[in-house]
Amino acid sequence: MAMTIKRRLLVSACMAVLAACTAGSLHAYEAWTRPTPRGDIAAVYLLIHNDTREDDALTSASTDAARLVEMHENVSMGTGEAESMMMMPVERVELSAGQELAFEPGGLHLMLIDLQNDLNLGDKFTLVLHFEHGADLEVEVTVAER
Numbered sequence: 001m002a003m004t005i006k007r008r009l010l011v012s013a014c015m016a017v018l019a020a021c022t023a024g025s026l027h028a029y030e031a032w033t034r035p036t037p038r039g040d041i042a043a044v045y046l047l048i049h050n051d052t053r054e055d056d057a058l059t060s061a062s063t064d065a066a067r068l069v070e071m072h073e074n075v076s077m078g079t080g081e082a083e084s085m086m087m088m089p090v091e092r093v094e095l096s097a098g099q100e101l102a103f104e105p106g107g108l109h110l111m112l113i114d115l116q117n118d119l120n121l122g123d124k125f126t127l128v129l130h131f132e133h134g135a136d137l138e139v140e141v142t143v144a145e146r
Contacts, residue, residue: 024051026095028129028139033112035143036119042066044110044127044141049100050134057132058093063141065125067114074106087111092132119143 031046050056061069071090076083085106093108095101103109110127119125123143128136 024053026050026052026056026129026131026134026137028137031127031139031141032144032146033119033141034145035121036115038118040113040115042112042115042119043072043105044069044112045103045105046110046127046139046141047100047102048095048129050095050097052134053097054133055097056095056134058095058129059091059132060130061110061127062130063112063125063127065116065119065127065141066112067116068112069127070111070113071108072111073108095131121145 027049029047029049031044033042033044036042048058058071061071063069071093072087073090074085075088077086090108093101101108121143125141127139127141129139130136
């Protein structure tokens with residue numbers, strides 16, 4: 001017996017919702033940076049969650065707040081008293097399926113280079129994250145003391 005049009009639409013809608021729930025997506029949140037009075041650079045910290053079944057990679061980021069955004073990682077060099085931390089650029093940041101990745105002080109972070117304006121407490125701006133497979137993500141960055 002053939003399905004009625006209403007029933008077909010209901011089944012199609014349920015299938016679309018189920019597909020959206022199981023496919024997942026990339027999420028970015030809790031983005032922040034410190035104030036930079038008279039500064040040319042700033043570091044942005046945030047969380048990225050890959051709620052998909054596929055591995056992906058953050059390949060770059062951009063914002064109108066700075067001329068350039070680079071991905072950096074702090075790396076320990078040397079040992080003992082000669083140990084120091086070096087900030088090294090990275091080309092891409094791998095993000096496994098189901099993984100949450102923290103960009104935080106002392107670790108991975110995004111460097112804003114050649115700021116267009118001073119960043120003052122409470123300011124907000126948009127940062128766009130570019131992924132290898134997923135869609136670009138816009139995240140609001142808040143200037144805060146942490």
